[in-house]
Amino acid sequence: MKTTLRLEAAIKKLYTAFHNDTLNPECCKQCAVGNILDNTDSWKHLSDAHGSLKLNYVGQVHQSFGRTFNGYSPLELLNIEATFLKAVGFQIPLHYKNDKPKNPTDKTVLFRGLSAVVGFLCDLDGVSNVMDYTKLFAFTEKTIEKRPEIFA
Template identity: 70%
Template sequence: METSSRFEAAIKKLYTAFHNNTLNPECCKQCAVGNILDNTDSWKYLSDDHGNLSLNYVGKVHQTLGRKFNGYSPLELLQIEATFLKACGFQIPLNHTNKRPENPTDNDILFNGLSATISLLCEIDNIPNVMDYQKLFKYKKTTFDYIVH
């Protein structure tokens, strides 16, 4: 399967962050998009709230100009982050009154977030979902004829 360089780079960064325990949904530099963008938080200026799917003025300008950040448009970045946060159990946008998991850096929670994020990255790049494990369990139904003596 052929993938884009942005997809490969994003997956590598997310995988590394997960295994190095440097993935944190509540930190703009260590969340899904923060890691994809080399642990920078400049992307947070594209919307008014962490996890918000609406571009603010700055985000709209970058989107209109066709700007890409490590290959992703501002709208794609917001969609990636929102997907990650929701799959981790957060109510978005993040704020002190919205629902959040008890331990947001628990590996099971982060794995759920990564799985959803990787599925979205596949969808954005129009490639088969690499997280779809159901294909591993597909089988061909066969019938057996039993001979009764």
């Protein structure tokens, strides 16, 4: 499967963060976008609220100039983060009165968010979802005929 460089880099960073326990939805440096942007929080100045899909003035300027951050436009970054937060169980934008998961750093919860983000990143680049495992279990009658010992 052919992927883009930005997709490869983003997935590698997210995978590493997940396994090193440095993926945290409540921290701007350790959330999905924070990890994609090398654990920086400069992206948070693109909107007025964490999880918002609306660019503020700074974000609009960067977007209109065509500026990208590790290959992603400001609007794409906000959508990536919103996808992650929603999949983890947050009501967005983040606010202390809004709903949030009981344990946002639970591995199962984070994996749900990671899966949603990877799927979204693949959609952005027009690539089939690299986390789609259904093809591994796809079979036909010819598959069964070739390997009858598996089904005996």
